[in-house]
Amino acid sequence: MTLPPLIRHAAFCLAVPLLAQNLAADYKDDIGYTALAAELGAATPDGSGVTIAHVEASTSGREDVYTYTPNTADARFSGVTFTNKSASANPPTGTSGHATTTGGLIYGNNGMGFGITEVDTYLADHWIGNGFLNTDGITTAPAIETRDVQNHSWVSGPETTAEEARAVLSRLDYAIQRDDFVAVVGVNNGKNNDRPLLSAAYNVISVGRSDGAHSSTPTADGVQRPHIVVPVGTTSDATAVVSAAAALLIGAARDAGAGFADGDKSETVKALLLAGATTLPGWSRQSETSPLDPVQGAGQLNIFNSYHILAAGQQSGATLPEGAAVASTGWDYAGISSGETISYRFNLDAQKNMTVALTWNAIWSGSNYDDLTLSLANLDLWLYEVGVDGSLSLVQQSLSTEENLEFIRVNGLAAGEYLIQVSLLSEGDIEYALAWQASVPEPATVFFVLAGIAVLVIGRIAGLPTGRRQG
Structure with a gap:
C-alpha cells in the first residue's frame, strides 16, 4: 500500500x-x-x-x-x-x-x-x-x-x-x-x-x-x-x-x-x-x-x-529448577527457547518492595513491508517465595498474551528467599531483557514529589559509580 x-x-x-x-x-x-x-x-x-x-x-x-x-x-x-x-x-x-x-x-x-x-x-x-x-x-x-x-x-x-x-x-x-x-x-x-x-x-x-x-x-x-x-x-x-x-x-x-x-x-x-x-x-x-x-x-x-x-550488573539465570543465585537488584539479557524456563534466585534480608519488568521485541517478517507477518512470542513471568524445604509459593504472576512485556510489583515483600521465573510458552526462540529491583519501602508520596528518600549505602558495583540507592 x-x-x-x-x-x-x-x-x-x-x-x-x-x-x-x-x-x-x-x-x-x-x-x-x-x-x-x-x-x-x-x-x-x-x-x-x-x-x-x-x-x-x-x-x-x-x-x-x-x-x-x-x-x-x-x-x-x-x-x-x-x-x-x-x-x-x-x-x-x-x-x-x-x-x-x-x-x-x-x-x-x-x-x-x-x-x-x-x-x-x-x-x-x-x-x-x-x-x-x-x-x-x-x-x-x-x-x-x-x-x-x-x-x-x-x-x-x-x-x-x-x-x-x-x-x-x-x-x-x-x-x-x-x-x-x-x-x-x-x-x-x-x-x-x-x-x-x-x-x-x-x-x-x-x-x-x-x-x-x-x-x-x-x-x-x-x-x-x-x-x-x-x-x-x-x-x-x-x-x-x-x-x-x-x-x-x-x-x-x-x-x-x-x-x-x-x-x-x-x-x-x-x-x-x-x-x-x-x-x-x-x-x-x-x-x-x-x-x-x-x-x-x-x-x-x-x-x-x-x-x-543497571549498575547492579548483568546477572544470568539458569534452567535448573533452583535457578541461579543473583542479587536482589539487577538485570539480564538472554535467549530462551520454546518450553524453557529460566530462573533467578535471590534473598531479601529485610522487608522490601519488589519490581520486575520483562520485555522482548515483537518480530515482523516478510518482503511486502505494507503487510508484514507478526510473530509475537508468549513469555510469562512469575515471582515465588522459596520455603525452607525448597517448595515454591506463588507471590505474583504476569501472564499477558497480547503484548511484549510482563510486569510484577509487590510492596512489603518479607525477608526470605525468592525465585523469579521466565518461561516461553510459544514456539521458536526469542531474546528477552529482565530487570528487577528490591527497594526499601518509602514514605507515602505526594503528587509530583518524592516525599522521602530511603537510602542504602553501597560500594562501587560492576563497573559503574554508585553511592546511595533510592527506594
Missing part, C-alpha cells in the same frame, strides 16, 4: 506536534535525577557518545511551509552537530519552538543528555515516507537507523486509517528489531483523544504525563499505553525527558565496559526504565493479563532507580 499524497505530505493531516511548554527545573527532583547527580557528581552519565534522531511534525499548519527543526543557533545547543535528513525533500522555512523545547530537554545544556553531540532531524511526514520508513514502496525496507534513540513528540492526525497506521507501526517495529535502537513516543494529550501513531507499536516506549491527562486506551491488539509517565505538563515534554533518560542509560552501559555489553540493547533499556519507575497515588495493575496501570503504566520515571538497576 502506498499512502495517499495528502497523508504523506500534509503535516497537518498525518503528523501533528504534541504540546510543549517551558519547564521548571524541579522535574529533575521528581524523577530522581537531582539525587543521582548529587551522588555521582562529575561521574554522572550525560549521554556522551550517544546519538539521537529527533523527529518532529511541522508547526506551521500549512502544507507548503515547513517548520520542524530546532533553533540550532540557540545557546543550549552549543557543541551539537545537526544533520537535517529531510532538508532536500522538505527544506525548512523557519525553526520550530516545539522542536527547540523538546530538543533542549534531551540534548540541551540543561537536559539530562547534555553530552550528546550528534543529532539527526526529520520532518515526521518525510520520516514516514521516503525519509526513513519508506511507506512509498511495498518492497522497500525501512532505512537503516544508525542513531541510538529516536524521539517522537508528535501524533497522527485524526483521519489516519487503521490500514495506514498498520503500515507505519509494523515498519517501525521491524526497524527496531533489525537495528536495535530505542524509540520513545508520546501518547496524545487529553484523556479521550487517542491517536494510533506511534504509541500503538509494540517495540516502542510510550510516554504519558504523571497527572494522567493523556490518552490511555489499549490498542485493538491489546497493547497497553502508556508504559511510563513523567511529571511535566505535556506528553511532548514527557517523551523528550524519557529519551534523555534512555540516552543516559545507554551511555552509562557503554562507558562501564566489560559485563555491560547488553546494557544498551533496546529491550534492556525499556526493562530498566519500567523496573525503576515509582508509583503515584492510585497505581494499580489491571490484572495478571494486563499487568500495567491503565493510566500510569509502570509508574513515574525514576532515573536514579533505573541507573542503579
Whole structure:
C-alpha cells in the first residue's frame, strides 16, 4: 500500500506536534535525577557518545511551509552537530519552538543528555515516507537507523486509517528489531483523544504525563499505553525527558565496559526504565493479563532507580529448577527457547518492595513491508517465595498474551528467599531483557514529589559509580 499524497505530505493531516511548554527545573527532583547527580557528581552519565534522531511534525499548519527543526543557533545547543535528513525533500522555512523545547530537554545544556553531540532531524511526514520508513514502496525496507534513540513528540492526525497506521507501526517495529535502537513516543494529550501513531507499536516506549491527562486506551491488539509517565505538563515534554533518560542509560552501559555489553540493547533499556519507575497515588495493575496501570503504566520515571538497576550488573539465570543465585537488584539479557524456563534466585534480608519488568521485541517478517507477518512470542513471568524445604509459593504472576512485556510489583515483600521465573510458552526462540529491583519501602508520596528518600549505602558495583540507592 502506498499512502495517499495528502497523508504523506500534509503535516497537518498525518503528523501533528504534541504540546510543549517551558519547564521548571524541579522535574529533575521528581524523577530522581537531582539525587543521582548529587551522588555521582562529575561521574554522572550525560549521554556522551550517544546519538539521537529527533523527529518532529511541522508547526506551521500549512502544507507548503515547513517548520520542524530546532533553533540550532540557540545557546543550549552549543557543541551539537545537526544533520537535517529531510532538508532536500522538505527544506525548512523557519525553526520550530516545539522542536527547540523538546530538543533542549534531551540534548540541551540543561537536559539530562547534555553530552550528546550528534543529532539527526526529520520532518515526521518525510520520516514516514521516503525519509526513513519508506511507506512509498511495498518492497522497500525501512532505512537503516544508525542513531541510538529516536524521539517522537508528535501524533497522527485524526483521519489516519487503521490500514495506514498498520503500515507505519509494523515498519517501525521491524526497524527496531533489525537495528536495535530505542524509540520513545508520546501518547496524545487529553484523556479521550487517542491517536494510533506511534504509541500503538509494540517495540516502542510510550510516554504519558504523571497527572494522567493523556490518552490511555489499549490498542485493538491489546497493547497497553502508556508504559511510563513523567511529571511535566505535556506528553511532548514527557517523551523528550524519557529519551534523555534512555540516552543516559545507554551511555552509562557503554562507558562501564566489560559485563555491560547488553546494557544498551533496546529491550534492556525499556526493562530498566519500567523496573525503576515509582508509583503515584492510585497505581494499580489491571490484572495478571494486563499487568500495567491503565493510566500510569509502570509508574513515574525514576532515573536514579533505573541507573542503579543497571549498575547492579548483568546477572544470568539458569534452567535448573533452583535457578541461579543473583542479587536482589539487577538485570539480564538472554535467549530462551520454546518450553524453557529460566530462573533467578535471590534473598531479601529485610522487608522490601519488589519490581520486575520483562520485555522482548515483537518480530515482523516478510518482503511486502505494507503487510508484514507478526510473530509475537508468549513469555510469562512469575515471582515465588522459596520455603525452607525448597517448595515454591506463588507471590505474583504476569501472564499477558497480547503484548511484549510482563510486569510484577509487590510492596512489603518479607525477608526470605525468592525465585523469579521466565518461561516461553510459544514456539521458536526469542531474546528477552529482565530487570528487577528490591527497594526499601518509602514514605507515602505526594503528587509530583518524592516525599522521602530511603537510602542504602553501597560500594562501587560492576563497573559503574554508585553511592546511595533510592527506594
